[in-house]
Amino acid sequence: MSETRTHCPYCALQCAMTLTAHDAGPLGSAPAVTVAGASFPTSGGRLCRKGATAAQLLGDRPDRLTAPLVRDHRDADLRETSWDEALDRVVSRITALQRRHGPDAIGVFGSGSLTNEKAYSLGKFARTALRTSRIDYNGRFCMASAARAATEVLGLDRGLPFPLTDLDAACTVLLLGSNVADTMPPFVQHLQKARGLGGLIVVDPRRSATAHLTDDGAGHHLAPAPGGDLPLLLSVAHVLLAESLVDDDYLSRRTTGLGAFRHSVGEWWPERAQAVSGVSATRIRWLARHLAAAARASKAGGDPVFILTGRGVEQHRDGTDTAKAAISLTLLLGLPGTRHGGYGTITGQGNGQGGREMGQKADQLPGLRSITDPADRETVARRWGTTADALPGAGLPATQLLHTLGTDRGVKALLVHGANVVVSAPDVRHVERGLRALDLLVVCDVFLSETAAMADVVLPVLQWAEEDGTLTNLEGRILRRRRAVTGPAGARSELWILAELARRLDSPVPLAEEPEEVFAEIRRVTAGSRADYSGLDWERCADVAPYWPLTQTRGTEPSTELSTTGEPVIGTPRLFAERFGHADGRAHLGPITVRPAQPASAHGLTLTTGRLMEHYQSGTQTRRVRELLAVHPEATVSVHPATAAERGLEDGARAELRSATGTLRARVVLDAGLRTDTVFMPFHFGGTGAANRLTAGLLDPLSQMPEFKSTPVDLHPISAADDE
Ligand SMILES: Nc1nc2c(c(=O)[nH]1)N[C@H]1C(S)=C(S)[C@@H](COP(=O)(O)OP(=O)(O)OC[C@H]3O[C@@H](n4cnc5c(=O)[nH]c(N)nc54)[C@H](O)[C@@H]3O)O[C@H]1N2
Ligand SMILES: Nc1nc2c(c(=O)[nH]1)N[C@H]1C(S)=C(S)[C@@H](COP(=O)(O)OP(=O)(O)OC[C@H]3O[C@@H](n4cnc5c(=O)[nH]c(N)nc54)[C@H](O)[C@@H]3O)O[C@H]1N2
Ligand code: SF4
């Protein structure tokens, strides 16, 4: 029996856990691995049911990929083969395609599920071994808008610029488009004080599990129409300014651009915002005054005030502007960088934060450096042992990368690492057609996901507790993921796969294979950057989980601050105390405008999408856990009883949804907590129930984030005879 302390494979809360590998059974059966929560500030020893069942997916299960698979021609089935043959095939096709069409013929799709080391190696592999600009990742679907907003306004993108435990003291928490009660259940413990004071305010078109936390006087639930958040927030800002409820001293000391911001919110008086947001003018005024009073009380010795955003407000065409509006509110209230509160976005994927720092984004090099900035290119090229001239420029963001497949602008081959794009990308039918048009699709995965099932070459990888690595959680803390068990003999570490491919492609820049070596390289390459990891230590990450940025000096000495739980803190737990990330040290307010809405459906219904507690993302992992699948086995659409009755739909009936993009079928779940003009679907299911058959791929022009949360749809009953 052996015990290993590590962190959960799924979301960015990164709850700590102890894995116990029991000795092999008497008949040589595989050793069972059990999971228990371990103490850690974000999770307080707790786990959600996904984390608690995660170990079932380790090791040699019958549905685990245990050998490389190849397809001999388009219509052939996948067959097992050797690593040599699989890698040779990948390399010879890549070489031929690049000879014919140039380096950009090859695309790479990465993920916020990859460890820092894998994400870093993937970006380096694309830019040096493949010399392609065409790399992006699924964080574009997740964190791109909030990241862009924080970079523009605060000058630095770290999801929470303060420890999560700072929320424990809050009297008021405004949660916009986030359903932590389902998506990060242990997070809820940090909202208890605010709830006790009646200060939890949840903004969601649904009465979500998180909105229910406001029941019985614990807070307030505001239910805007999907996409109504931007006018709502601008109107709250309008009231704060009109009623002189802002912190003038803070604004003049710590910000620029107030005039332009004030001008742009001038037209958003509450009665006007009411018409487009679906929240009453009275509630808007109440919210502004409540926030202002709480912030004022905090400065008079009271408790802090926080505004947090999640995917519900970010995954829209105006997601960046909405996140900017939320940040701007906290600036008007004089909060960021003080003890009185601030703004944060709740990062989603396990390594959603590190994943966006390591250089797998189309426009970024490691350390949040810019691929178009000459000095950044020079620094990274030198540290990689190559020249800036040899590095490609900026590539195509994820949706364009996928939606141009099969066109002149599209890549001819795609390597996918840690994403199931035929379930999770917008307009999945479009993506499927594009993948079919490729000359080569290579998928690295643990299981045969819907995307892997379409591949020409499938490479089985080790996962989570079968290998070592680091991840960066939602607070910017770098955590060690430790190896606890041995993976299937036929699977390989992704770092080895990338290094081996680089070797076979005769890359002049070699890639390291061992996580600790890659980690050492990350330290060197990010030194001096905004996301500076240079002061880190492999072992120290395991002991104290330091906060970036960590320069050499900050990395070695404990910060003078202690965490609220009394543990020593290494690195920079709280950002912006003296200055913001911009060169002038100030936060940059600016104008925010509302773009015209897209045409509504003839039936006046809007589909929004999101998550269930039991399933994770595209469901590749959690649909394989029996007790999770049993709770929610198939695609459903939540509909208000009145809306359902109008359409002759009963609870449990099968219904068809149509959008301008496609159709799907799902089972109706009646939910009186929804707005009557809104329906909700989880996106965890593939095939004819995939929510992304309906989403269009409309993009936020600032972040290129797709609009997942607002699609005009019609809803119809289907008879059993029509439904096979
Ligand atoms: N169980 C589970 N947990 C997860 C994940 C998972 O797949 N399953 N994924 C992880 C990842 S990668 C992420 S990004 C996070 C996401 O975590 P969340 O952001 O909490 O997740 P969502 O369910 O996508 O959206 C949150 C809420 O936004 C609401 N919403 C929809 N449209 C709107 C709108 O227009 N305005 C407002 N105000 N609200 C709206 C939805 O009703 C939903 O309740 O969760 C992480 N944790
Ligand atoms: N309609 C709608 N669509 C959405 C969203 C929404 O709210 N609504 N949310 C979006 C968001 S926020 C996100 S984050 C995306 C997520 O959606 P995807 O990008 O599809 O992410 P996952 O489903 O987590 O896919 C991860 C895959 O990687 C595999 N995997 C796990 N670890 C590793 C590893 O170390 N290496 C490799 N190679 N593979 C690994 C898993 O088995 C799984 O098949 O979906 C987006 N799509
Ligand atoms: S909340 Fe997130 S990190 Fe914690 S156990 Fe659940 S999935 Fe894992």
Ligand SMILES: [Mo]
């Ligand atoms: Mo996400």
